[in-house]
Amino acid sequence: MKHYLSILFLFVCCIISCTEADDTSIQVSTLEDFGGAEFLGDNYDEIIENPFINTADEAVSTFSVDADGAAYANMRRFIQESQQLPPVNSIRTEELINYFNLDYEYTDTTHPINLNGEISTCPWNASNQLVRIGIKGKPIPEAELPASNFVFLIDVSGSMSSEDKLELLKNGFKLFVDELTDQDRVAIVTYAGNAGLVLPSTPGSQKQTIKDAINSLGSGGSTAGAEGIITAYEIAQQHLIEGGNNRIIIGSDGDFNVGPSSTEDLVTLIEEKRDLGIFLTVLGVGRGNLNDAALEQIANNGNGTYEYIDTIEQLRKVFIYDFSKFFTVAKDVKVQVQFNPENVLAYRLIGYENRILDNEDFEDDEEDAGEIGANQNITAIYEIIPQTNQNLNIKALTIDFRYKNPDEDLSIPLSLDVFDEGNTFTQSSDYMQFTASIASFAMLLRDSEYKGTSTYGDIINWLDNTSLADSYNFKAQFRDLVQQASSF
Structure with missing residues (x-):
């Protein structure tokens, strides 16, 4: 009892000292020394994870791209510096995924962005599948x-x-x-x-x-x-x-x-x-x-x-x-996914919660969306529940994109058809395995109801199965963060 009273006394003294100080010290004190989970005064918007949506009810999903990376660096600061897991609402999954440079191909020079995608089994839910959508911004020498x-x-x-x-x-x-x-x-x-x-x-x-x-x-x-x-x-x-x-x-x-x-x-x-x-x-x-x-x-x-x-x-x-x-190469970039009800029973967009658009916003050039810089990559992942009897000879989904050139106001359409080739997660590309590992890590940090069977150890194994360019050691650092988080 005396121990807890001592902690309470120290905490009260800390608050009093902050209120008596000038504005440079207000709310700088933290709860970490007292067993709390986050810094006093930090402000995050609430994130309510996207649910599964039945394709029979709504077969179309629309969102704006997000090229931010802030949530990743902030998460790293909590784990490395503060030795604690970050606040749940600080975890914006898409920003963790898009923090990393991926060598997506850029071959079609008629557009400032190129597209790619794939489907594999889901490693944290064996009965489900993952869809990875990739966008690459035009490199500029x-x-x-x-x-x-x-x-x-x-x-x-x-x-x-x-x-x-x-x-x-x-x-x-x-x-x-x-x-x-x-x-x-x-x-x-x-x-x-x-x-x-x-x-x-x-x-x-x-x-x-x-x-x-x-x-x-x-x-x-x-x-x-x-x-x-x-x-x-x-x-x-x-x-x-x-x-x-x-x-x-x-x-x-x-x-x-x-x-x-x-x-x-x-x-x-x-x-x-x-x-x-x-x-x-x-x-x-x-x-x-x-x-x-x-x-x-x-x-x-x-x-x-x-x-x-x-x-x-x-x-x-x-x-x-x-x-x-x-250097922005494309602005107001929107993504609209049309799922084939014959192959997809339900779907869930992982992350992008505050980037969801109404379907009618897709062709509305007055509706703002995200930007892509030169040589930048953007990734989005859906978890899907497949139909019992899938037909692999037909496309599983069509992805439509719209973008504007940086100095123009009219959007330009692009599309990509994605087929299910029956790949397991281990047969999928390194891009899929790496980005899905990040998505899984984000769900563990959030203690998400959708995290499935994955563990920190699983994520490390998935990462060890990839071999991606890592010029500045950021991908290796991510593995260390996963290992460190597993000890909290």
């Missing part, structure tokens, strides 16, 4: 990348003072500057109590000038996120490059608290800006007051992508290894 007009929008409010926030972002932006060409331009806008222009749009040839401006940044004050967003778009518009790459890169913990600050307000603001031909990258940092929900929705609704920065190596991934993803 470095010498052929268009001129860029970048605006760095950096949160310098008081909540950004810790080393894992502003200082980490500053290091990342300086790495990014080294990737710029002389034809590129960079402006820097900051926001705390007010928004301010720290660096006017400056040629990429003046790298030291840009880095000096980054080095000068310090934190303090409240967070006027909306004002910063408005200013950044104004600067981007002033220096818009027709036919070029125009992009705002936001770095923040998402703790907006001055002016329009609710997720709904900020999403409305972003939606008003997304038709300007300016794309968006959102970088989340920190813990204790990470507003993951707001940052993800800002990216989703602003022709953007969302990444979480937890380590220097993650900085290198986002700013160097995946630099080509800052």
Whole structure:
């Protein structure tokens, strides 16, 4: 009893010290020392997993692609740094899957995206099957990348003072500057109590000038996120490059608290800006007051992508290894799957819960959807319940796609027929086995009702059966994460 009273006393003292401190320390204390499961103040949207849908009731499934990778890096931070499983609602399965670079083929140069797909048995439910849908963005050689007009929008409010926030972002932006060409331009806008222009749009040839401006940044004050967003778009518009790459890169913990600050307000603001031909990258940092929900929705609704920065190596991934993803090759990419009722009894889309679209949205060019960067891959997985008597001579499903070129408003259709070739999971491609392993891991982390018979040990065995390129050791690191999670 004395032990629990001591813990309670320490916890109360921690709260009191936070409330008496300035705004840089509010909600930074965590529950991890007291046996809790997540950081105080972190905000995640609730995720309700997609259910199985009977094909007889609805044979068509429609969703927007999602090119984000934030949930993976955030999950890794919980397991590696905090030695605990992440909060259930922080697990967006599609972001775990799409974190990794896969060498999907790009052979049809008539479109900026290429398609692939396959069916195999399901390793966690022997009576079911999996469908993998793959999309590959057009690679662009470095010498052929268009001129860029970048605006760095950096949160310098008081909540950004810790080393894992502003200082980490500053290091990342300086790495990014080294990737710029002389034809590129960079402006820097900051926001705390007010928004301010720290660096006017400056040629990429003046790298030291840009880095000096980054080095000068310090934190303090409240967070006027909306004002910063408005200013950044104004600067981007002033220096818009027709036919070029125009992009705002936001770095923040998402703790907006001055002016329009609710997720709904900020999403409305972003939606008003997304038709300007300016794309968006959102970088989340920190813990204790990470507003993951707001940052993800800002990216989703602003022709953007969302990444979480937890380590220097993650900085290198986002700013160097995946630099080509800052160049959008297809926007408003939608997927619509027509299941054949003769072969498929029911289906379930794994992940993409906040990317589901109404079927009528598929051909509506006013309906926003996700973007794909140069050389980027996107994967989606369905678990299906097959009919008892399948006919392998007919297609199991047809996948229709729609995309827009980055500077156009009319969508272009594509389609892919997928047949069941009777492959077992072990006979399927390495792509299937690797991505399905990630999907299974996400379900275990969520303690999903759909996790079936899979275990962490099973996932490690499936991963060991694959042989995919792993230039930066991220796939090997994922195996280590699975092993580490199994011990909690």
